[in-house]
Amino acid sequence: MPERDVALRPLRPADLGAAYALWQRSAPFDPVPPPVLAEKLWGDPAGLALAAEVAGALAGIGCGAPWEVPTEPAGRRSQRRGSVRLLAVAPEHRRRGVGSALLRTLADDLGRRGATSLRIGEAAPNYLTPGVDVRYEAAPAFLAAHGLRETGEAVNLGVDLGRDDWDTSDDEQRLAAARVSVRRASETDRPALAALLDAHWPAWQPEADCAMGNRPPTLHLALRGESAIGFAAHSATNAPLGWFGPMGTAPEARGLGVGAVLLKRCLADLKAEGHARATIAWAAALPFYERACGATVARRFRRFERAL
Ligand SMILES: CC(C)(COP(=O)(O)OP(=O)(O)OC[C@H]1O[C@@H](n2cnc3c(N)ncnc32)[C@H](O)[C@@H]1OP(=O)(O)O)[C@@H](O)C(=O)NCCC(=O)NCCS
Numbered sequence: 001m002p003e004r005d006v007a008l009r010p011l012r013p014a015d016l017g018a019a020y021a022l023w024q025r026s027a028p029f030d031p032v033p034p035p036v037l038a039e040k041l042w043g044d045p046a047g048l049a050l051a052a053e054v055a056g057a058l059a060g061i062g063c064g065a066p067w068e069v070p071t072e073p074a075g076r077r078s079q080r081r082g083s084v085r086l087l088a089v090a091p092e093h094r095r096r097g098v099g100s101a102l103l104r105t106l107a108d109d110l111g112r113r114g115a116t117s118l119r120i121g122e123a124a125p126n127y128l129t130p131g132v133d134v135r136y137e138a139a140p141a142f143l144a145a146h147g148l149r150e151t152g153e154a155v156n157l158g159v160d161l162g163r164d165d166w167d168t169s170d171d172e173q174r175l176a177a178a179r180v181s182v183r184r185a186s187e188t189d190r191p192a193l194a195a196l197l198d199a200h201w202p203a204w205q206p207e208a209d210c211a212m213g214n215r216p217p218t219l220h221l222a223l224r225g226e227s228a229i230g231f232a233a234h235s236a237t238n239a240p241l242g243w244f245g246p247m248g249t250a251p252e253a254r255g256l257g258v259g260a261v262l263l264k265r266c267l268a269d270l271k272a273e274g275h276a277r278a279t280i281a282w283a284a285a286l287p288f289y290e291r292a293c294g295a296t297v298a299r300r301f302r303r304f305e306r307a308l
Helices: 013-026 034-042 098-112 139-145 169-177 187-200 202-213 258-272 286-293
Strands: 006-010 048-054 057-070 078-089 117-120 149-160 181-184 219-224 227-234 243-249 277-280 296-307
Touching: 006 098, 013 034, 013 057, 013 078, 034 057, 034 078, 048 098, 057 098, 057 202, 078 098, 098 117, 098 139, 139 296, 149 286, 169 181, 169 258, 181 258, 187 202, 187 219, 187 227, 202 219, 202 227, 202 243, 219 258, 227 258, 243 258, 258 277, 258 286
Parallel strands: 078 117, 243 277
Antiparallel strands: 006 048, 048 057, 057 078, 117 296, 149 277, 149 296, 181 219, 219 227, 227 243
16 A cells, blocks of 8 residues: 655765664665665765655665766766665565655656666665665565566675685795786876776776775785786775675786785785675676685675666
């Protein structure tokens, strides 16, 4: 039955306590500390965070933001996608149109701001999930009712950081013999990093920027001469959760062991920060991660999309 009394308003930082309480009991497969929830809700100046109230009580929360996705190297062309980052309705308010009111308003807002498609979760750099956790049973029917179609799967991998010391000195000596140097990136490496990303993964520039903004930068680089041939980052988003990624080795430098060294350097950082586990979010190349660091599938997600 439609919820006649649902009222939407902007969700403000002063609502964090209530939003966190609602999130904890409504989205049990996405436990996050309040600072991470705040980062998703308000961490993007172009985002919209909404509260749905019923009789003055918080019944649901949702937020979305546009995402400029480069479709060609060097950002020559891009596509503006809309992403719903978070959406949850308190169990006692479900099946009354609260989720629909939130989703419709977020989709309208994103469409008005030029987004041509809508996805759930996936966005960069500031996202929590690469889709909808398969354990949220109501979500597929709810999203189908709003015209979103399922487009595939995504996974997060987990790494037990206690299983190794992640020492890379021997491998780095081998790389040095092949004239490849490896180091934590610094400000002066930005042009070389940008050239690598422009050439191969322009969509990862925002996440790399976030990692470069950490102190010290949470990004490691492999170079041949002055050219960057590989990179790996961590803590670009969701830093309190121990998130690894993105990473990439230029096609001409693959097979040398560059990726494994860069990955392990990041895992060593995360272990030193006190994390017991690392999350490799939205992961492709599973066999690489399994071999390089014993990663296993930790969570599965369904991906959804519709045109706006
Ligand atoms: C998914 C969720 C947001 C739906 O919120 P809601 O307020 O209950 O959704 P609505 O009442 O607006 O539902 C609209 C339509 O979606 C479909 N739907 C919603 N929940 C459903 C369910 N449990 N089973 C089958 N269909 C469902 C129905 O077609 C429904 O219309 P109807 O009630 O007239 O049949 C809510 O269940 C929730 O918070 N789940 C946990 C978090 C989550 O899954 N988040 C990801 C959301 S993308």
